[in-house]
Amino acid sequence: xxRVTQPEKLLSVFKGAPVELKCNYSYSGSPELFxxxxxxxxxxxxxxxxxxxxSIKGFTADLNKGETSFHLKKPFxxxxxxxxxxxxxxxxxxxxxxxxxxxxxxxxx
Amino acid sequence: GAGVSQSPSNKVTEKGKDxxxxxxxxxxxxxxxxxxxxxxxxxxxxIYFQGNSAPDxxxxxxxxxxxERTGGSVSTLTIQRTQQEDSAVYLCASSLSDSSSYEQYFxxxxxxTVT
Numbered sequence: 001x002x003r004v005t006q007p008e009k010l011l012s013v014f015k016g017a018p019v020e021l022k023c024n025y026s027y028s029g030s031p032e033l034f035x036x037x038x039x040x041x042x043x044x045x046x047x048x049x050x051x052x053x054x055s056i057k058g059f060t061a062d063l064n065k066g067e068t069s070f071h072l073k074k075p076f077x078x079x080x081x082x083x084x085x086x087x088x089x090x091x092x093x094x095x096x097x098x099x100x101x102x103x104x105x106x107x108x109x
Numbered sequence: 110g111a112g113v114s115q116s117p118s119n120k121v122t123e124k125g126k127d128x129x130x131x132x133x134x135x136x137x138x139x140x141x142x143x144x145x146x147x148x149x150x151x152x153x154x155x156i157y158f159q160g161n162s163a164p165d166x167x168x169x170x171x172x173x174x175x176x177e178r179t180g181g182s183v184s185t186l187t188i189q190r191t192q193q194e195d196s197a198v199y200l201c202a203s204s205l206s207d208s209s210s211y212e213q214y215f216x217x218x219x220x221x222t223v224t
Contacts, residue, residue: 101151
């Protein structure tokens, strides 16, 4: 069975510092990887997906199949980045998502 | 346009009672998903509907859980004989189709508390 691991429950950084939220997965096939974000009192929403290879709000994530990782990075954190971040995986040919347990990012001024 | 809506937003029930949670997907979205968000377990997939196909029930934790989707639109998740471990936020999501290429749009959730 597939599994997504986010080792950090909480990541606290200062404004302007680099941020890396870790995500590792286990799946024998070719997965699709996503990052979802939930800001305070808002709905869960898609941040980015690996197939798009895009940068959203300054965040990027690269799929490393050798290390089975999909870490989320931003060079300079902003206070408005404070939120709960979930890494998620969908199996090849399926759309249902398997989520990690999430990492709370707190960016202090 | 309107996003995914869920009702009620909060539900408190006594152990052993049945509850129904409702989801209104975005109009035109053929795929509908239910997830559960609980402390310690994170977000878990429960059940998935796509058009007129048989639902994927592989995530339902027990036979006390069931769901229907009427007319390819509104969905109801029913939990029978609720237990305290059923306390969680139940999230509904919809997407244009069942391909993972289509973004899943989430509702605000129903917070269920079983006392």
